[in-house]
Amino acid sequence: MRVELRNITKRFGPVVANKGVNLTIEPGQVLGLLGENGAGKSTLMNVLCGLYSPNEGEIQIDGQSVRFAGPGEAIRAGIGMVHQHFMLVPVFTVAENVILGIEPVGRFDHLDLTTARSEVSRLSAEYGLAVDPDAIIETLPVGIQQRVEIIKVLFREADVLILDEPTAVLTPQEVDEFFQIVRSLCEAGKAIVFITHKLNEILDISDRIAVIRRGEIVGTGDPKKLARPDLAEMMVGHPVDFDVARAPFVPGDVILGIQDLTVLRDDGAVAVDDISFQVRSGEVVGIAGVQGNGQSALIEALAGLRRVVSGQVRFDGTDITQASPRERHRLGIAHIPEDRQRAGLIGTFTVAENMVLDSYYAPPYSAGTSIDWGRVHTDAAAVAEQYDVRTPSVHTSAAHLSGGNQQKLVVARELSRDTRFVIAGQPTRGLDVGSIAFIHERLMAARDEGDGLLIVSSELDEIMALSDRILVMFKGRIVAEYAPHDAPVDKGDIGLAMAGARV
Numbered sequence: 199m200r201v202e203l204r205n206i207t208k209r210f211g212p213v214v215a216n217k218g219v220n221l222t223i224e225p226g227q228v229l230g231l232l233g234e235n236g237a238g239k240s241t242l243m244n245v246l247c248g249l250y251s252p253n254e255g256e257i258q259i260d261g262q263s264v265r266f267a268g269p270g271e272a273i274r275a276g277i278g279m280v281h282q283h284f285m286l287v288p289v290f291t292v293a294e295n296v297i298l299g300i301e302p303v304g305r306f307d308h309l310d311l312t313t314a315r316s317e318v319s320r321l322s323a324e325y326g327l328a329v330d331p332d333a334i335i336e337t338l339p340v341g342i343q344q345r346v347e348i349i350k351v352l353f354r355e356a357d358v359l360i361l362d363e364p365t366a367v368l369t370p371q372e373v374d375e376f377f378q379i380v381r382s383l384c385e386a387g388k389a390i391v392f393i394t395h396k397l398n399e400i401l402d403i404s405d406r407i408a409v410i411r412r413g414e415i416v417g418t419g420d421p422k423k424l425a426r427p428d429l430a431e432m433m434v435g436h437p438v439d440f441d442v443a444r445a446p447f448v449p450g451d452v453i454l455g456i457q458d459l460t461v462l463r464d465d466g467a468v469a470v471d472d473i474s475f476q477v478r479s480g481e482v483v484g485i486a487g488v489q490g491n492g493q494s495a496l497i498e499a500l501a502g503l504r505r506v507v508s509g510q511v512r513f514d515g516t517d518i519t520q521a522s523p524r525e526r527h528r529l530g531i532a533h534i535p536e537d538r539q540r541a542g543l544i545g546t547f548t549v550a551e552n553m554v555l556d557s558y559y560a561p562p563y564s565a566g567t568s569i570d571w572g573r574v575h576t577d578a579a580a581v582a583e584q585y586d587v588r589t590p591s592v593h594t595s596a597a598h599l600s601g602g603n604q605q606k607l608v609v610a611r612e613l614s615r616d617t618r619f620v621i622a623g624q625p626t627r628g629l630d631v632g633s634i635a636f637i638h639e640r641l642m643a644a645r646d647e648g649d650g651l652l653i654v655s656s657e658l659d660e661i662m663a664l665s666d667r668i669l670v671m672f673k674g675r676i677v678a679e680y681a682p683h684d685a686p687v688d689k690g691d692i693g694l695a696m697a698g699a700r701v
């Protein structure tokens with residue numbers, strides 16, 4: 199099935215998210231769709247999968263013009279989307295999730311759970327998905343949940359699969375497996391649209407690349423003839439410097455001291471297992487590790503969002519083990535949470551309101567009973583501009599920003615005030631190369647001004663570029679430590695430690 203987008207324009211009020219877009223999606227090929235944050239990738243794909251109707255232009259399938267009144271019609275026409283945020287029911291099994299919402303007509307006339315189970319097994323085997331139809335969703339790792347979403351669209355006989363930043367939630371090893379799956383889908387004749395910010399990935403997996411900037415397609419190309427810097431420049435409109443500029447390491451006094459810390463997961467299992475380490479002012483400590491080895495629980499505990507079972511956290515000599523998030527905020531501890539949707543933003547609040555989520559109650563915004571909204575709006579506009587948060591205005595709801603701009607909003611709020619310590623979980627997840635370079639610059643500026651920083655990232659390159667010291671977490675413990683300023687660090691060696699080979 200060949201799909202053509204012709205002259206698609208999509209506006210949201212004054213915002214032109216897509217402008218005269220022409221794009222062809224061929225069977226048996228991966229089309230890589232690349233664009234900076236807010237460029238209009240998700241909007242374009244939401245038009246294709248029937249969530250939005252375009253203001254202008256048309257979609258053609260095998261030369262025939264089609265119109266979708268909703269995603270149901272698009273999927274019946276063979277176009278399915280796997281969203282960034284999964285839409286599965288956690289307490290249901292895989293097979294139950296797969297048949298959820300299917301109307302009993304046509305091929306699905308006699309649909310029952312037994313048929314669904316065997317069909318899930320068949321699809322799983324055919325495309326190497328390794329998914330058990332009877333597994334309960336909430337017990338599955340994120341990488342497998344994503345495959346369930348893929349099975350859902352395959353089950354509905356999609357010929358075109360749109361994958362919106364599918365690797366953002368995957369570990370490097372899961373990415374390799376995922377690419378195998380994408381290749382086998384292509385071999386079976388499926389057309390894939392692959393959205394990502396990661397230049398290496400798009401070069402690796404695509405048969406053709408299209409770059410979108412400020413709503414318009416600015417170029418298409420053959421990945422074999424394109425290099426990373428070319429793509430980065432096409433994407434943001436100017437050359438991008440990939441290297442992080444580092445001032446010499448000047449460690450100050452210990453600012454954060456963690457002693458024998460133990461933290462549990464929600465299900466009561468040990469997440470952080472009796473660990474101790476320190477961070478100095480002017481030092482970046484990076485925590486490397488495969489996701490799920492206790493890093494998330496560690497930063498939640500340090501931010502005051504998860505209870506500490508035993509052990510102590512000291513900040514600048516004071517015991518803050520039981521301090522509330524607000525007390526930590528007052529001490530100058532910034533927190534960029536891993537999950538911006540759950541812990542970083544309130545979607546129905548405006549950009550300005552989100553900017554003051556943890557400071558609205560005190561001067562300069564409030565002297566007692568009322569909030570100085572004029573001041574809030576002026577400051578929010580200045581910070582949004584400084585951090586390049588692309589939004590029509592500070593009165594726009596955070597939910598209406600593109601994913602990357604939501605992330606920039608969280609980072610802007612946390613770093614634009616006077617900080618002494620920064621806890622950052624996946625600070626650049628979902629960001630384009632230009633924004634990553636900018637956020638790295640801001641984090642290094644905080645370090646050079648004397649802040650201590652603790653950074654958790656599943657991107658090993660990011661950890662290596664930013665850290666003065668690297669700790670590797672495995673099964674809740676620190677299993678290796680590296681000091682790049684003392685001795686060169688071998689990436690392969692860190693990889694082994696991450697896989698538990700240094701225990």
Ligand SMILES: Nc1ncnc2c1ncn2[C@@H]1O[C@H](COP(=O)(O)OP(=O)(O)OP(=O)(O)O)[C@@H](O)[C@H]1O
Pocket residue numbers: 210213214215233234235236237238239240241242588589590598599600601602603628
């Ligand atoms: N529902 C909406 N209402 C208003 N504006 C919107 C809506 N959805 C998207 N936009 C705006 O349209 C533009 C394109 O956003 P889109 O989400 O398509 O970008 P993107 O390329 O997918 O970005 P990212 O990589 O950050 O996810 C942005 O300016 C965004 O703020």
